[in-house]
Amino acid sequence: MRFRVSSMKVEASAGSQNMPPLLKVENLVKCYARRSLVGRGEELLALNGVSFTVFPGTTLAVVGESGSGKSTLASCLACLESPTAGNIWFEGKDIVKVEERVRRQLRPQIQLIFQDPASSLNPRWSVLEILLEPLILRRKFTREEMKQCASSLLERVGLSPDFVERPPTELSGGQRQRLAIARALALQPKLLILDEALSALDCSVQAQIANLLRELQSSLGMTYLFITHDLAMAVYLADEIAVMSRGRIVELGSAEQILDQPQHETTRQLLRALPRMTRALPAPEQ
Amino acid sequence: MRYLLRRLSHALFLLAGVSILAFLFTALAPGTYFDEMRLNPQIAPETVTALRAQYGFDKPLPVRYASWLRSVIHGEMGFSFAYNGPVAPLLLVRARNTLLLTITATLLAWGIALPLGVWSADRLGRLPDRLLSWATAGLLVIPDLAVALGLLVLAVRSGWFPTGGMASVDFETLSPFNKLRDLALHMILPVTALVLSSLPLLVRHVRAAVADVLNAPFLLAAVGHGIRKRTLLYRYALPAAANPLISLFGFSIGVLLSGSLLIEVVMSWPGLGPLLLEAVLARDLYVVVGGILGSTLFLVGGNLLADLLLYWADPRIRTESGAR
């Protein structure tokens, strides 16, 4: 597989070039067994030898149609499922093979954000409880510390600290996604996996969250794995794009390469399916 | 298929377990049939000891269980001391009577509960629905025994129905049609008692399950396609609400069965209930074990039937278990 260091990445995070990769996935295979009538195992290869590398402070977008295996990839990386074969090196440690004790330490550093934040937020809890649940599991806090911590997290994602006592049901879709990001940030993760995290939001809100993600990247040096079917947003957010189809990465390159010289048919199809109205739109005022 | 086989093997294990437990507990309970004989001065102690030996009561429990198992295989299921014969034929007649009662009551209760529950769910929160809710709540708090006794009183006062038993004295002389009519007349009271005892619960569950489904997007979509109300309720809502109801169906068979044991005693219906009661009082060991096993068989059968229905009703379960 072609792997070029894109010019964008150098520009985005000078110096990261010489840093060791944050995440290195090698030959990842995930196979689901389906039983059929006669008991003969039918196998579904959701991931069929996926390899890529993500450097700290950069964004890799994984783009593909539904059923291409991109969500399976997300669950494997977030340790929600264990891959059938292959290695996932996170900061030099293989999270597939390490013992449970080590994995438990590594896991909080990889946070997953879902498409629909509503279903991952307990409606009976207040925003404060939602935000700090992962922290409280680790150590005790005084009431004052908790409030302070929650306020600073909320501020960081552009939510008013007044939300602290309210239930998440009072938040709009965009606000809930901000809350989900804030909760993920509470554990000070190094890698955020965004599994279709923008897809359910309104266009104008998508833009807000996309900007937030970029702000967080430049201020905290976050690393993103942005999983989406929206190629346009992938180009906007990512340094590199991996195009997936049927459990394989069929093309991997900088956002520019993917746009200008798509090599694989799947990529061309995705580009063709991209609504062309953008050409007619007025250029953004800067 | 695999799903059904798995369910069937579960059922078999359950039956074996219940038989061992029933055997153990009845054997551990103080006193045997022969202890009462011993108190009778007309029977010589030697005779009692000989009888004990004949029925294997001098052997350890596992041996007795094994010999009982052997007699089960021979279709005897042990020996009744009180009736002085094998248990199986005795049980069979009684079980048939109980089944007749339970099945009729089950069908009738569900036959009323389904339309009533759907009707009520369709009017959720409106006056008719609220009235029905009150009525079912009222029925729910009256104990089964009170219902049965009340019905008995009614029957005695009015003289409309026979007040007990399964057949009139002159049953054997009746024509086939009149035999059926006589049986039906005798069944009215116990069946009514059983239906009344289980109906409120069923209606409430049907109503809740259907009301739940009536808010589902696919029903709104069906309304949007101009599907008629009747079709909507019975062809769309009811099947979609079926899963919890089918499980309840299996459960309701069990409830009706235990209810019927009680009602049989009160209304002197010659089913398993009175037999079991007599046997327990007389320490007629193998009849007790057989009766318990018979009831368990009904229960397990009911649940198996529910599983089968579920398998038939929900294509998603079919695919899950791999039989496409």
Added chain:
Amino acid sequence: MASVLEIQNLQVSYRSREGILSSALAGVSFDLMPGEIIGVLGESGSGKSTLAVSLVRLLPRNGEIIRGAVHFEGQDLLRATPDELQQIRGRCISLIFQEPSLALHPTLRAGEQVRQVLAAHSAPGKSALNERTRQVFAQLFPEDADRISRSYPHQLSGGQRQRVLIAQAIACGPSVVIADEPTASLDSATQMELLAVFRTLRERMGLAMIFITHNPALLSGFADRVLVLYGGQVVECGPAATVLASPRHPYTKALFQSIPAIFEERGSGRKTKLPVILGDSARSSLPRGGCPFEPRCTERMSVCREREPSLVNLSASHEVSCFKYES
């Protein structure tokens, strides 16, 4: 040409548990011509889903149509009896719902679900019904119509399920189809495929469509006219090509700019922030009296807070509700 559907000053409100009415549609009017595709563009809180369901009176229990009229073939649907409505729904006006996985009955075969729609509106024999069902399936699934019609929804892909929904909607040959975000949960290739299906159906059956979406990109090359909803009001309406290429209302402009535009962003442009509309999508509880977009508008004037703007004709067919264009 006479319109097939004429919506006049439609006002719909929802009653909260405390009994307070909040407005979801505040006077929406437009005409739908035979065979026309109108794209209704709006974000959450704009009232677009309320519009879809109130046209055929499928509002949830707490929804109330305050006033207005929906004329279809000389009849006001808002005053039709339940029986009349049942006959109109599915036969004259069909609805396609948002989530194909939720809008299909989970335990009925796809074919049966289409057959039931046909059976509700005609009383031919069983074989005629089956034959008609087969035809409808053949139209939407040229390849394996039989297999799909025998399948249960959970055995179908998202795109296939959506096609079954379309089959239900067009089975009785309606003249109007209202589709509420029919492609929102599908990936882009399937989305494009379905838009093509809709276009073919329009050509073949002369269907008029109200296509509701939050994604303006879907409308270019698809819709004939675009209607932009904000806060329960039409803020802009005009031919799709005009509105999409040169939007005039501040909201429409800002909305289009907030979508990452690939073909313009090569090179250095990419690193700039996306222009966003500040604040959240309109909440129906906004104070009335001014322009609904005023709180988020970057071009607001003092008059915007004082009274509601009305639709101004920019050209014969392009209307905008903004004081900037009032003379």
